[in-house]
Amino acid sequence: MKVEPNRVGAFPFRKSDPEERKNNxxxxxxPYTEExxxxxxxxxLLCGTPVCIDACxxxxxVRGMNEAVARGDFKKAHERIRETNxxxxxxxxxxxxxxxxxxxxxxxxxSGQPIGIGLIQRYVADWERKQQQQHSQQxxxxxxxxxxxxxxVIGAGPGGIAAAELLRRxxxxxxxxxELSTPGGTAWYGIPDYHLPKDVLLYEVERIKGMGVExxxxxxxxxxxxxxxLADGNDAILIATGxxxxxxxxxxxxxxxxxxxxxxxxxxxxxNGVDNYRKNxxxxxxxxxxxxxxxxxxxxxxxxxxxxxxxxxxxxxxxxRRTENDMPADPIMLEEAKEEEVKFRFLAEPxxxxxxxxxxxxxxxxxxxxxxPDQTGRRSPEPVPGKEFKIxxxxxxxxxGREPNSxxxxxxGIKTSKKNSIAINDQYKTSxxxxxxxxxxxxxxxxxxxxxxxxxEAAQRVHEYLMNLEENHMSFYEKYYTQNLYDRMLEDGExxxxxx
Numbered sequence: 001m002k003v004e005p006n007r008v009g010a011f012p013f014r015k016s017d018p019e020e021r022k023n024n025x026x027x028x029x030x031p032y033t034e035e036x037x038x039x040x041x042x043x044x045l046l047c048g049t050p051v052c053i054d055a056c057x058x059x060x061x062v063r064g065m066n067e068a069v070a071r072g073d074f075k076k077a078h079e080r081i082r083e084t085n086x087x088x089x090x091x092x093x094x095x096x097x098x099x100x101x102x103x104x105x106x107x108x109x110x111s112g113q114p115i116g117i118g119l120i121q122r123y124v125a126d127w128e129r130k131q132q133q134q135h136s137q138q139x140x141x142x143x144x145x146x147x148x149x150x151x152x153v154i155g156a157g158p159g160g161i162a163a164a165e166l167l168r169r170x171x172x173x174x175x176x177x178x179e180l181s182t183p184g185g186t187a188w189y190g191i192p193d194y195h196l197p198k199d200v201l202l203y204e205v206e207r208i209k210g211m212g213v214e215x216x217x218x219x220x221x222x223x224x225x226x227x228x229x230l231a232d233g234n235d236a237i238l239i240a241t242g243x244x245x246x247x248x249x250x251x252x253x254x255x256x257x258x259x260x261x262x263x264x265x266x267x268x269x270x271x272n273g274v275d276n277y278r279k280n281x282x283x284x285x286x287x288x289x290x291x292x293x294x295x296x297x298x299x300x301x302x303x304x305x306x307x308x309x310x311x312x313x314x315x316x317x318x319x320x321r322r323t324e325n326d327m328p329a330d331p332i333m334l335e336e337a338k339e340e341e342v343k344f345r346f347l348a349e350p351x352x353x354x355x356x357x358x359x360x361x362x363x364x365x366x367x368x369x370x371x372x373p374d375q376t377g378r379r380s381p382e383p384v385p386g387k388e389f390k391i392x393x394x395x396x397x398x399x400x401g402r403e404p405n406s407x408x409x410x411x412x413g414i415k416t417s418k419k420n421s422i423a424i425n426d427q428y429k430t431s432x433x434x435x436x437x438x439x440x441x442x443x444x445x446x447x448x449x450x451x452x453x454x455x456x457e458a459a460q461r462v463h464e465y466l467m468n469l470e471e472n473h474m475s476f477y478e479k480y481y482t483q484n485l486y487d488r489m490l491e492d493g494e495x496x497x498x499x500x
Contacts, residue, residue, distance in 0.1 A: 013029055015029060016028055018336075018339040018340050018341070022313075024310070025193040027197050028195065031119065031123055032116075032120070037120055037123040038071075038072055040120060041066040041070040043115055044066035044115050045107065047107060052105045052117065054105070055104065058084055058449055059477050059481070060081050060102065061081055061083070062081075062115075065120065065121065068080060074123075075131075077124045078125070078127065079139065079141075081121060082128075086165040086204065087158060087162070087187075087201075088124065089122065089126060090187055090201050090204060090448065091448060091449050091452070092118050093195060094187065094196055094447075094449070095448070096299075096447070097117055098114070098332070101449070103115065103118065140210075142169070143168070144169065146173075147171040149235045149467075150233065150234045151164075151236045151238060151466070152175050152176075152234040152236075152238070153174060153240060154177050154237065155176070155240040155242055155441075156176045156177075156183035156215055156217075157184065157185020157186055157242045157439065158185060158186070158451045159242065159440065159451035159455035160185070160240035161183065161185075161452075162451075162452035162459070163238055163456060163458055163459035165208050165213065166459040166476070167238075167463060170476075172463070172466065175213075175215075175234075176213065176214065176215045177216050177221050177230070178217050180217065180218070181217055182202075183215050184201050184205065186243075186448065187448055190263065190267065191303065191448075193270070195333070198273070221408060227408065227411075231434060231435070238455075239441060240438050240455055240458075241404075241405040241407070241441045242440045243440035244404075245402060251353065252352040253353030253355070254353055257355075258355070258394065258396065259353060259360050259395070260286060260395065260398065261398055262304040262399035263300060263399065265397055266303060268286065269286075278311070289394025290313075290315060291392060291395075292309075292315070292316045292395050293316075293319055293363060293391060293395070294308070294319065294396075294399060295399065296320065296401075297326070297328060298328045298401070299330055300399040301318055301399040302318070303399075305337060306336070306340060309341075316342050317345055317391070318344050319344075319350070319365065320344070320345070320348070321349040321381040322346065322347065322379075347369065347370075348365045348366065349366050350365060350366075351365060360393060361393065361394075363393055364389075364390050366383040366384070366388055367383070367384045368384065369381070370382075402445045403421075404419060404420055404421040409422050412432070414432055421441060421442050421443060423442075427471070428442075428458035428462075438451075438454040438455045438457065439451040439454045439458075
């Protein structure tokens, strides 16, 4: 496999050849070698006040990881970052590190090139997995004695998994109820394999199960079992069902055949594995043809486009109503899509869909210009009168956003907030006694790592509730940083109290 020249320490990283990767779903980003990862970690300044850690929603010990990696102690590096992150290999690949997260906060960003934190983290996570496969047991993070308390977590997405892992560490018995056959939520069915190989996710889920977290699959709470029945057998319930409801559009002609919801498309392709999808494609409902249009400007739009490109070998065009600079998508993924020859049409928005015999064939587009800023400060796209144009197509994938999964709160009568999200207070409590909620079901669609952060915060509140502790009781993560504030600086990796 051809890769681009070595650019360690230079944006962005090595990638597989675009012409080759368009024909498969193998991982695009290429890992560091041992020599490269140690050299990259050694660039870290080991800042006294590491803002990179503050910028990480799960407080990954970036400084401690880099200190250990720079001297080749990958075991210590893994121990340090696993203490605060149960999905190391997943977040290393899925986090947009340069968009308001760790690498964006790296002080070296302002004088040159930020540390490649994501790729270093990926190397450490992959190193640990290889060690485990070679029967060299790696230790789990610190845990507390059994409490006898039982907690049901609804949803095995990143938020639910992170919450369950923390609750288990506190000594509670935790059962996750997942409506799909495979845990992982969006990380499983919504992120293509070329970005996140699924064996990475499944391995980390299995490690968490090995800590004693039980996952009950193919169980939809509200249908197969009621939330009241769960309450009878558990001391607390945490809802983390994510964002699932698609934004409803009323564009004329939107009900024509060949116009698909992009999120459901990704779930269908990756839900049972992309290899199974390709084998059974003849019986599948998606007939994309050779001229595919994707509507949207976020990461999901890019994922739909790049997945469709690999499945059809045709022409795929992303249509976005704002400019390229306004796209909320990860710039690295955008660059990869361009390399794969995905086409883009900016400042355009569907006005109507037309076709023959019920099948979409063309889209009439409004030309757009950016007008006055909206409530968020972004300039609102507005149609330019008399500047409509048509685009021919064989199918359309809609990727214009998801809203909170509203099924359970409607079924159980839980109080809701805007867009049918579950209403919670500052302790993550819902309107039902003993029932908490976190993640995308309370906010709408967000990043994997931010859903994990919300899940953990809710789990902390559940723990305090179960054990009758005062609010904001010191968490495992706070204890870690209190007890290990200086050890990352020590060449021998020994922990100890700060100097007098």
